Amino acid sequence: xxxxxxxEGVVAAHTAISHVDGNKGKLLYRGYDxxxxxxxxxxxxxxYLLLNGELPSNQQLETFTFELVKKRKLLSALxxxxxxxxxxxxxxxxxxxxISCLNPQxxxxxxxxxxxxxxxxxxxxxxxxxxxxxxxxxxKPDQTLGHVENYLYMINGEIPTNAHSSALTAYLILxxxxxxxxxxxxxxxxxxxxxxxxxxxxxxxxxxKGPLHGGAPTGVLQLLDDVTSHAEGPEKLLRQKLERGEKxxxxxxxxxxxxxxxxxxxxxxxxxxxGEDHTLSKAVEVEKTATLLLAEYKPGRALHVNVxxxxxxxxxxxxxxxxxxxxxxxxxxxxxxxxxxxxQAEDNRIFRPDQEYIGVRER
Ligand SMILES: CC(C)(COP(=O)(O)OP(=O)(O)OC[C@H]1O[C@@H](n2cnc3c(N)ncnc32)[C@H](O)[C@@H]1OP(=O)(O)O)[C@@H](O)C(=O)NCCC(=O)NCCS
Numbered sequence: 001x002x003x004x005x006x007x008e009g010v011v012a013a014h015t016a017i018s019h020v021d022g023n024k025g026k027l028l029y030r031g032y033d034x035x036x037x038x039x040x041x042x043x044x045x046x047x048y049l050l051l052n053g054e055l056p057s058n059q060q061l062e063t064f065t066f067e068l069v070k071k072r073k074l075l076s077a078l079x080x081x082x083x084x085x086x087x088x089x090x091x092x093x094x095x096x097x098x099i100s101c102l103n104p105q106x107x108x109x110x111x112x113x114x115x116x117x118x119x120x121x122x123x124x125x126x127x128x129x130x131x132x133x134x135x136x137x138x139x140k141p142d143q144t145l146g147h148v149e150n151y152l153y154m155i156n157g158e159i160p161t162n163a164h165s166s167a168l169t170a171y172l173i174l175x176x177x178x179x180x181x182x183x184x185x186x187x188x189x190x191x192x193x194x195x196x197x198x199x200x201x202x203x204x205x206x207x208x209k210g211p212l213h214g215g216a217p218t219g220v221l222q223l224l225d226d227v228t229s230h231a232e233g234p235e236k237l238l239r240q241k242l243e244r245g246e247k248x249x250x251x252x253x254x255x256x257x258x259x260x261x262x263x264x265x266x267x268x269x270x271x272x273x274x275g276e277d278h279t280l281s282k283a284v285e286v287e288k289t290a291t292l293l294l295a296e297y298k299p300g301r302a303l304h305v306n307v308x309x310x311x312x313x314x315x316x317x318x319x320x321x322x323x324x325x326x327x328x329x330x331x332x333x334x335x336x337x338x339x340x341x342x343x344q345a346e347d348n349r350i351f352r353p354d355q356e357y358i359g360v361r362e363r
Pocket of ligand 1: 246247248249250251252253254255294298301303306307308
C-alpha cells in the first residue's frame with residue numbers, strides 16, 4: 001500500500017467548488033477567476049456562488065443578503081457565553097467555543113440555511129469579543145450595511161471608508177476557498193460521519209488555529225519594517241537574511257510555483273483604490289527586490305510572492321491587531337468550509353484511510 005506523508009498527492013475528494021492550478025497560478029471558483037471576482041463582485045455574491053454553484057440574479061442576491069442580515073444578531077445565549085469566558089482566550093478559541101454552543105438545526109444532511117447562519121454569525125462573534133476584551137460594549141449589527149462593512153462597523157463603531165471596505169472585501173473574497181487545505185479537509189472528515197454542520201466547522205476552526213495553516217501576515221509586516229528601516233536599504237538586509245538561511249515571509253507556496261494569483265489580484269485592487277498607502281508602496285518595492293534575490297539564492301525553487309504578503313498590507317491599512325488576522329481569515333473561509341460540507345453530504349462516504357503498522361510485532 002502506498003504511503004504519502006501529509007497525504008501529499010492523494011486525491012481525497014471530487015469537488016466542483018474550486019480549482020487551484022499551481023503551475024499556471026490560477027484559482028477558479030466554480031469556473032470563475034477568483035481575482036476577477038475580487039475586482040468586480042461583493043462578498044455576498046461570491047459567497048452565493050460558492051454555496052450554490054452559480055452567480056445570483058438580482059432577486060436571488062436580494063434574498064440571500066436579507067437572510068444573512070437577518071441572522072447576524074448575536075443570540076443572547078452567545079452573548080452570555082462571551083461575557084463568561086476568560087479574557088486571556090485567543091479569538092480562535094472564542095469562535096470555536098461559540099460555534100460549539102449552537103444547537104444544530106438539523107443533524108444530517110446539513111442545509112444551506114444553517115450555512116448562512118454560520119457565515120452571518122462569524123463577524124458578529126469576533127467583533128463582540130474584540131469589544132468585550134477591550135472593556136467595551138458590543139455594537140449591534142447595522143442592518144443597512146453589507147457583510148464586510150458591517151464587520152468593520154461592529155469593531156470600530158464607525159462606518160468604514162470605501163477604501164477600507166473594498167480592500168477587506170477583496171482579501172475576503174480571495175481567501176474564501178482554496179481546495180483541500182487542512183481545515184477544509186477536517187470539515188469534510190467530520191461531516192462524513194454524518195455529524196452536524198457546527199461540529200464540522202469546529203473541526204475546521206481547530207485546524208485553522210495552528211500556525212502552519214492560519215498563518216499570519218504578522219511576519220510580513222515585521223519583514224517590511226525591518227527592511228525599510230535598515231540603514232543600508234532593503235537589498236542589503238534581504239541578502240543578509242537569505243545568507244543566514246532565513247525564509248522571507250510572504251514568499252513561497254506549496255502549491256503555487258509562480259505568483260500566487262491571490263497576491264497579484266490583491267496588489268492590483270489595493271493599488272487601484274487610489275489613496276496614499278505607504279505600506280503598500282513599500283511592499284511593492286520590496287517584492288521586486290525579494291523576487292530577484294530569491295531567484296539568485298534559491299535557483300530552481302520557483303519562489304514568488306504569496307497571498308499573506310499583500311494580506312499584511314490590508315491588515316495594516318485597517319489597523320488590525322495581529323490577533324485579529326486569523327479570525328478575520330475565518331470570516332471568509334467559513335464560506336468554503338460550508339460549501340465543502342454541503343458537497344460532501346451530496347455523495348457521502350465516511351473517510352477511513354489505512355495505516356501502516358511500524359511498531360513492535362506480536363510479543
Ligand atoms: C509556504 C512554505 C511553507 C512552502 O513550503 P514548502 O513547499 O514546504 O517549501 P520548502 O520549505 O521545502 O522550501 C523549498 C526550498 O525553498 C526555500 N524557501 C521556501 N520558501 C522560502 C522563503 N520564503 N524564503 C527563502 N527561502 C525559501 C527553502 O529554504 C528550501 O530551500 P532548500 O531546498 O535550499 O532547503 C514556504 O515557502 C515558507 O515557509 N514561506 C514563508 C512563510 C509564508 O510566507 N507562509 C505563508 C504561505 S501562504
